[in-house]
Amino acid sequence: MSTGKNRPVRIGLQLQPQHADYTAIRATASAAEDLGVDIVFNWDHFYPLYGDPDGKHFECWTMLGAWAESTSRAEIGALVTCNSYRNPDLLADMARTVDHISGGRLILGIGSGWFEKDYTEYGYPFGTKGSRLDDLAEALPRIEDRLAKLNPPPTRRIPILIGGGGEKKTLRLVAKHADIWHGFGDPDTVARKVRVLDGHCADLARDPAEIERSVGVGDVPDELGPQLLELGVTQFTVGVGGPDYDLELLRKWIAWRDKQNG
Template sequence: MTRPVRVGIQLWPGGAPDYQSWRAAVLHAEELGADVIFGYDHFHAPAMEGIVDGKPLLSEVQPDVVNFEGWTALASWAEITTRAEIGLLVTGIGYRNPDLLADMARTVDHISGGRVILGLGAGWYEKDYTTYGYDYGTFKTRFDLFDAGLERIEQRLGKLNPPAVRDIPILIGGSGPKRSLPAVAKHADIWHAFLPVDKFVLASKLVDELATANGRNGSDIERSSIWENARDADAYRDAGVTLFTNEIHPTADGYDFSILEKMIEWRDKA
């Protein structure tokens, strides 16, 4: 399956001066030409040092900053945007009832005219759980909930009246070979990973093998990864990535869109 190269931007609300600045950033991202605009599903903004082996490295101090809830915002984005796909990168199943989440996604899909992407993950940021009264559990229990939640979401989407405008693409984030990639192979329309390109190639091959074992064609699963610079992006594109993302964190002065502008310039030359 041949797909166009697309760029997505994740606009963090955490630390924004106010909601209006986040809203304006969404509109500007679409105006610039972003194909997909993502928020996140965190009740508190994670403070991170970076990503190591595909996993976030948290800062020692996790301060409380201005933040806004993601799915509520998506309903607004569905009204104010007209072209870009929208979603959260990614929704934490551990603190979202799967059947209700499916209904929320279906509703936002209708509001947007069929532009929602349902990003899903097992959840990883402990503060999201504990401060809102959810059980953080263990890696195993979180992924057990994730696997069961994926089944419930697919079943509920098939029962809703009316159905979604389109078959809502399910994006699954993660690269673990024991739990994440089997879930990708079984359920995902888009697989999002933070891996060095050599490791990405190996993981992508495993996704294809697991998809075949589940009666699916691995080429039906779009590959997504982070865009850091044009040279590295060329290598990921050659490895099969067609959706490239990055994130913009707000400052007191608002959002700096220079990274998105570079991504769009690269996309348009690809």
Template sequence: MMTTPARIRVAIQIPPSRADYAAIRRAAAQADALGADAIFNWDHFFPLGKDTSGKHFECWTMLGAWAESTSHAAIGALVSCVAYRNPDLLADMARTVDHVSDGRLILGLGAGFREWEAKEYGFEFGSPAQRVQQLGEALHRIERRMTLLNPGPVRKLPILVAADGAKALRLVARYADIWQTFAEDDAFSEKSRLLDSYCDQLQRDPATIERAVFVDGDPWTVGTRLRERGAGMFTLMTRGPDFNLDGLRRWLAWRDEHNAQASRS
């Protein structure tokens, strides 16, 4: 069953790299003022790409600052590697940032993929199967810890899980409110159907999981095609040091047009 969400959201990922923090802060504030639904950074220790020598800042410290410097958009990491922090501590950190932001945090989680980066910081880096198992264990502990914290998060904290493999998709079906994928077009539809089947096994309504995709290009072409396949959140990336937001403006215009049509139907 393919579910097309009634309303769509547009997000932007602002990497915490290749720029001074003042420029990153301005970009986040501008995205917030433009009306982005969510603003994400990422949880790495070095810039992505071939040149890893550029400027780079830590993810969660920055999210705490964004919680104060933005007002409307959801904020979060896309995504936070569960191997880099004790899961119970990570739940506590997320709960705290959720309060600082007045309930705007999305807790994005993943198994990690950069072995050299993990080892550079002294973290163990297991096989793909071991990392997925670690992700499952972390999700369980985070879910439990959220029920024990005083106070708890402002609301039921939305969990985003980045996953594409079958075993990880089972975790999405069990724990996630948002599924983040790198898959496109037919591959996205195939993985989305697989996720639906796992939801059916758990007797969970697949429509309760928002499908999030990375996008680029013309939203009236790319976005419309992916929306017809069930995507609900569309995430662009901008890069430092300039952080051009022209693409975000186009995607927000497309979002507003489609959501207005949906509200009239």
């Protein structure tokens, strides 16, 4: 198992674009950057996931274009883009454009999608979990091919983050296509997912150390951080929702990161 000890610890913020005015979202992204966060993510939904299901909410990729101008140092991205909502070639072009606007700070986070309300309200076929994963498997090579054809090309090889923990399909797609894997769960769950991912890497003759491991965290880092770090996780992402974005937990993870990185 790759321990990830050669990678620096990085801290992300998932700034959930729900229950808040955009001015508060923009101010929180800037505040997180000022605190020293490494990555500011949003998410790709059309309705809130928590609280009032019809509360305030904003679209993902237009927001990323705005963040590309309103931030200057932190990487930005979606945690994660729903593959179902955009043509893969268009998504690649959008990613390339935001990459340029941001000066090479975009992470292309993507997943197969799951929130049925988004699909039904916006007229996308929901299909099945299996069909959505099959669609993602077809989309990833198209995204890679389109990124290679665009003029001008991206400013860098845009990192691809794949979110999800499905052991047969999702983690195999991570092993084949991703630079970053993002998952959720306690250390025991993460340990199992890492073992499965490493097995897929072995099957595909890929060095598992090439894939950065990322986990969503909702507790203080004192015990959780070292446990996940030992499993090879080096990216830790705190989620916050509106209307009042509380960055106290993020501050604790940033302070812990600074101790780990020396």
